[in-house]
Amino acid sequence: MTQPGRSPLWHPFPQHALEGAMLPIARADGAWLTTTDGQRIFDGICSWWVITHGHCHPKIVSAIQEQAARLDQVIFAGFTHEPAERVASVLLALAPEGLAHVFFSDSGSTSVEVALKMALGYWRNVGDTKRNRILALEHAYHGDTIGTMSAGARGVFNAAYEPLLFEVGRIPFPSAGQEQATLDALEAECKTGRTAALIIEPFILGAGGMLIYSEDVLARMRDICTAHGVLLIADEVMTGFGRTGAVFACGRTGIAPDILCLAKGLTGGSIPLAATLCTAAIYDAHYSKDRSKTFFHSSSYTANPIACAAAAANLDVWRSEPVTERIAALAAAHVPLLAKLAGNKHFANPRQIGTIAVIDTVVKDAGYLANVGLAMRKAFVQRGILLRPLGNTVYIMPPYCTTQAELESVYAAIGSVAAEVCA
Numbered sequence: 148m149t150q151p152g153r154s155p156l157w158h159p160f161p162q163h164a165l166e167g168a169m170l171p172i173a174r175a176d177g178a179w180l181t182t183t184d185g186q187r188i189f190d191g192i193c194s195w196w197v198i199t200h201g202h203c204h205p206k207i208v209s210a211i212q213e214q215a216a217r218l219d220q221v222i223f224a225g226f227t228h229e230p231a232e233r234v235a236s237v238l239l240a241l242a243p244e245g246l247a248h249v250f251f252s253d254s255g256s257t258s259v260e261v262a263l264k265m266a267l268g269y270w271r272n273v274g275d276t277k278r279n280r281i282l283a284l285e286h287a288y289h290g291d292t293i294g295t296m297s298a299g300a301r302g303v304f305n306a307a308y309e310p311l312l313f314e315v316g317r318i319p320f321p322s323a324g325q326e327q328a329t330l331d332a333l334e335a336e337c338k339t340g341r342t343a344a345l346i347i348e349p350f351i352l353g354a355g356g357m358l359i360y361s362e363d364v365l366a367r368m369r370d371i372c373t374a375h376g377v378l379l380i381a382d383e384v385m386t387g388f389g390r391t392g393a394v395f396a397c398g399r400t401g402i403a404p405d406i407l408c409l410a411k412g413l414t415g416g417s418i419p420l421a422a423t424l425c426t427a428a429i430y431d432a433h434y435s436k437d438r439s440k441t442f443f444h445s446s447s448y449t450a451n452p453i454a455c456a457a458a459a460a461n462l463d464v465w466r467s468e469p470v471t472e473r474i475a476a477l478a479a480a481h482v483p484l485l486a487k488l489a490g491n492k493h494f495a496n497p498r499q500i501g502t503i504a505v506i507d508t509v510v511k512d513a514g515y516l517a518n519v520g521l522a523m524r525k526a527f528v529q530r531g532i533l534l535r536p537l538g539n540t541v542y543i544m545p546p547y548c549t550t551q552a553e554l555e556s557v558y559a560a561i562g563s564v565a566a567e568v569c570a
């Protein structure tokens with residue numbers, strides 16, 4: 148078990164100098180984690196937004212077990228296998244129209260790195276080398292590798308690495324009432340003729356503070372990109388697989404990106420796998436007898452068969468179980484509970500999209516480093532709930548198997564934790 152303070156095991160994000168021992172988890176089922184000493188903890192953030200149906204879904208578990216016993220791993224350069232072929236064909240059938248090819252990798256960050264490389268490679272291979280600029284939204288988050296941090300918002304998270312980050316064109320976030328400024332800035336950047344691609348998180352910026360923007364603005368951004376020949380990359384690493392109500396957030400308005408990034412929920416959250424989908428035009432630009440036009444990207448575990456079997460089983464759950472109905476019920480269950488919480492003097496700015504409900508705590512030091520975040524997180528765990536506020540922003544992103552009673556107890560805990568921590 149990890150000890151408080153200095154530890155040989157370096158965990159992602161907790162500041163070991165400020166936080167106590169990491170909680171040892173022994174097992175999980177449905178919406179619940181169980182510690183080694185038997186404490187049950189409700190997983191209110193789907194273990195960093197990955198779990199969809201619930202932990203250890205039996206169909207996904209048995210697909211992993213069967214695949215592990217049959218074919219564990221094979222190099223994906225020069226070889227292929229049935230689970231990868233199956234996942235690719237189902238994804239293409241589900242994905243927005245026009246996406247025709249699937250490239251596998253192993254995390255959300257790598258799916259975005261692949262997308263950025265596809266976009267740059269496309270323009271180079273079609274002979275327009277001046278198009279090498281990426282546009283991204285203010286407050287965006289696309290991952291923690293150098294390329295994805297470059298596309299993401301700058302701040303305390305990446306200040307140390309700033310000298311290595313490449314410059315991107317930053318488009319203002321389309322807050323309600325400010326949408327035209329976003330569209331004008333996008334249009335001005337696109338007119339320079341230097342833009343390779345715009346990357347966006349559709350409808351909701353996750354790590355940037357769970358900021359929601361309108362469907363109309365997304366459709367208009369698509370139109371501007373199309374008018375100027377700029378590629379649109381939709382990073383659905385968080386929003387994919389039902390979080391916003393539709394399988395893919397882009398499906399809510401029917402807009403189709405040129406490149407789509409998927410990870411997290413692709414395997415139902417069971418095992419790492421990512422996919423970057425692209426149009427035929429992008430694939431064709433790399434399809435050539437000239438070997439220098441090859442898409443030069445690989446990672447050792449590309450399309451790992453066990454991960455692909457988990458993804459295939461996940462997609463089968465979507466087909467064979469009432470997942471859409473569960474998501475709709477969860478989304479509806481949030482509405483009155485969030486409205487009631489919004490009446491609490493400690494909260495402001497309630498917002499919701501699909502299964503994700505968000506509210507800000509009213510504090511003097513708002514922002515990601517707000518002290519209230521850590522204090523609330525500890526108080527939630529004491530009440531048997533995993534919630535991980537982004538600073539003073541509390542969000543609930545529960546698995547789709549969550550019951551009404553479970554959701555009510557999460558909201559009740561948020562109210563009582565706020566009374567305790569904000570007092």
Ligand SMILES: Cc1ncc(COP(=O)(O)O)c(C=O)c1O
Pocket residue numbers: 196254255256257259288289290291348353354382383384385386410411
């Ligand atoms: C929108 C978005 N893109 C990319 C990533 C990076 O994914 P990963 O942590 O799997 O690298 C995340 C992670 O939260 C994300 O929310």
